[in-house]
Amino acid sequence: MGSGFISxxxxxxxxxxxxxxxxxPGQYPTGDFPVLSAxxxxxxxxDRWDLQLTGAVDAPRRWTWQEFLALPRETFTVDxxxxxxxxxxxxxxEGVSLDTLLDGxxxxxxxxxxxxxxxxxxxxxxxxxxxxxxxxAFGYDGEPLHPEHGGPARLLVPHLYFxxxxxxVRRLELSENDQPGFWEELGYHNYGDPWQEQRYxxx
Amino acid sequence: xAGTALPGRLSWHLADVVETIVxxxxxxxxxxxxxxxxxxxxxxxxxxxxTAEDGYQSQRxxxxxxxxxxxxxxxxxxxxxxxxxxxxxxxxxRPGDKLxxxxxIGGYFAWDVADGGPLLLIGGGSGVVPLMAMLRxxxxxxxxxxxxxxxxxxxxxxxxxxxxxxxxxxxxxLDVIHTLTRARPPGWAGYARRxxxxxxxxxAWPPESRPLVYVCGPTRLVETVASTLVALGHAPGxxxxxxxxxxxx
Numbered sequence: 516m517g518s519g520f521i522s523x524x525x526x527x528x529x530x531x532x533x534x535x536x537x538x539x540p541g542q543y544p545t546g547d548f549p550v551l552s553a554x555x556x557x558x559x560x561x562d563r564w565d566l567q568l569t570g571a572v573d574a575p576r577r578w579t580w581q582e583f584l585a586l587p588r589e590t591f592t593v594d595x596x597x598x599x600x601x602x603x604x605x606x607x608x609e610g611v612s613l614d615t616l617l618d619g620x621x622x623x624x625x626x627x628x629x630x631x632x633x634x635x636x637x638x639x640x641x642x643x644x645x646x647x648x649x650x651x652a653f654g655y656d657g658e659p660l661h662p663e664h665g666g667p668a669r670l671l672v673p674h675l676y677f678x679x680x681x682x683x684v685r686r687l688e689l690s691e692n693d694q695p696g697f698w699e700e701l702g703y704h705n706y707g708d709p710w711q712e713q714r715y716x717x718x
Numbered sequence: 719x720a721g722t723a724l725p726g727r728l729s730w731h732l733a734d735v736v737e738t739i740v741x742x743x744x745x746x747x748x749x750x751x752x753x754x755x756x757x758x759x760x761x762x763x764x765x766x767x768x769t770a771e772d773g774y775q776s777q778r779x780x781x782x783x784x785x786x787x788x789x790x791x792x793x794x795x796x797x798x799x800x801x802x803x804x805x806x807x808x809x810x811x812r813p814g815d816k817l818x819x820x821x822x823i824g825g826y827f828a829w830d831v832a833d834g835g836p837l838l839l840i841g842g843g844s845g846v847v848p849l850m851a852m853l854r855x856x857x858x859x860x861x862x863x864x865x866x867x868x869x870x871x872x873x874x875x876x877x878x879x880x881x882x883x884x885x886x887x888x889x890x891x892l893d894v895i896h897t898l899t900r901a902r903p904p905g906w907a908g909y910a911r912r913x914x915x916x917x918x919x920x921x922a923w924p925p926e927s928r929p930l931v932y933v934c935g936p937t938r939l940v941e942t943v944a945s946t947l948v949a950l951g952h953a954p955g956x957x958x959x960x961x962x963x964x965x966x967x
Binding site: 520529551553556600634697701714717 | 727728732765767768770771774775776777802806810816817818820824825826937940941945947948954955958961
C-alpha cells in the first residue's frame with residue numbers, strides 16, 4: 516500500500532459502504548460460493564469415514580461418522596474470506612466445535628495440523644482453534660455439506676483466510692512444533708489473517 | 719502433493735504495458751515488462767491491483783500466459799461484463815500505461831519441462847491461459863515430452879490462441895483437440911459437446927501411461943473432468959486443478 520501509484524482512468528465502481536467494516540482489505544463481496552481445490556474432489560464413503568485426533572495427546576481419539584454426529588453440535592453464521600479475494604457474508608454452518616473435540620484432552624501442544632483426504636494439510640496455532648473459534652462443519656445452508664465444498668466434513672476457522680478451513684478433514688494432529696502445511700509451503704502466509712492482509716510470505 | 723517453495727516476500731511491481739492484443743471478443747492479452755521480475759513457472763498467476771485517485775483499490779488474480787522470462791509477462795484477461803477489474807484491463811488499459819502487480823503465486827498448478835509427462839492439459843474457456851504457458855514453455859525449451867490439449871470453447875471465435883495452437887499442434891509431440899459446446903462453423907468435424915467420459919476415454923492417455931494432468935476452467939468442467947479421470951483409473955495425485963468461476967471480475 517501507499518506506493519502513490521494511480522491507475523490511469525480507473526475509478527472503481529464497487530465501494531461497499533453497506534458492509535461497513537466487515538470487508539477486509541483487498542477483498543470483494545460475492546454472493547456465489549466459488550470452489551477452489553488443488554486436485555480431484557475425494558469421495559470417501561461415510562461407512563469408511565472417521566475423524567482422528569492424534570499427536571501430542573495423552574491418548575489418541577477416533578470418531579466414526581455416527582459417533583461424530585452424536586457429539587453436541589452448533590449452528591453458526593459467519594463471514595468467510597478467501598485469499599483469492601472473495602468474501603462471503605452471513606454463511607450458515609452446522610458443526611462440532613473444536614472445543615468439544617478437545618474437551619478433556621490432556622496436551623501441551625502449541626499447534627494443530629489438519630490432515631485431509633487427498634493429502635492436503637494446513638497448520639494453525641492452537642489458540643486459533645479453541646475458545647469458540649473453530650469447528651468441524653458438516654452442514655451448510657441447512658443441507659449436508661457438498662463434497663465440492665469439503666463434505667462430508669471440513670475444518671472451519673472463519674477468522675483466518677479460507678485455505679486454513681481445510682476441506683475433507685480426517686485427522687487433527689496436535690503438535691508441539693509448527694509445521695507449515697500445503698499452501699504455507701508454497702509461499703502463502705503461515706498465519707493468514709485477512710484483516711492484516713497476510714496473503715503471502717512476508718505480508 | 720509436493721511443490722517448490724517460493725522464497726522471500728512478494729513485493730508489488732510497477733509493470734509497463736507494451737502491447738495489448740485482442741484475442742477473442744471477450745479476451746485480451748496484456749504484454750507487460752516488469753522491472754525487477756525474477757521469472758515464474760508455467761501455470762502460476764499474479765495479483766493485479768488497481769488504485770483510483772481517491773485511494774480506492776481493487777485486486778484480482780490472473781494467470782500468466784507466457785513462458786517463463788526474466789522480465790516479460792503476458793496476462794490474458796477475460797472481460798466479465800459486471801466485473802470491476804477485468805473491463806478496465808480489457809477496455810481501458812493501453813500501451814504506455816502502467817499496471818501494479820505482484821507474484822508469481824501458486825506453485826502447485828505449475829509445470830516445468832523437468833516434471834516430464836505425458837502432459838495432459840484440459841481447459842475450458844479462459845482456463846486455457848495457464849495451460850498455454852505450459853505449452854509455450856514446452857515449445858521454448860524444445861521439449862519432446864508428449865503433450866495433449868483438450869480445449870472446450872463455446873464457439874470457434876471464442877477459441878483463445880487459435881492460430882498459435884494450430885502452429886504448435888503441427889509439432890509431432892503435441893495434439894490439440896477442440897470441442898465447441900454452443901456453436902460450430904459449417905463443416906466442423908471436431909467434438910461438439912461438453913467434455914464427458916467418452917471424450918476423455920478417447921483422448922486421454924490410458925491410466926497406465928500415468929499422464930500428469932492439469933485441468934483449468936469453470937468449476938463444473940473441472941469437477942466433471944477430475945472425477946471422471948479418477949473413475950477411469952487415473953491417480954488423483956497426478957491430477958492438478960485450478961478453477962475459474964463466474965465470480966471475480
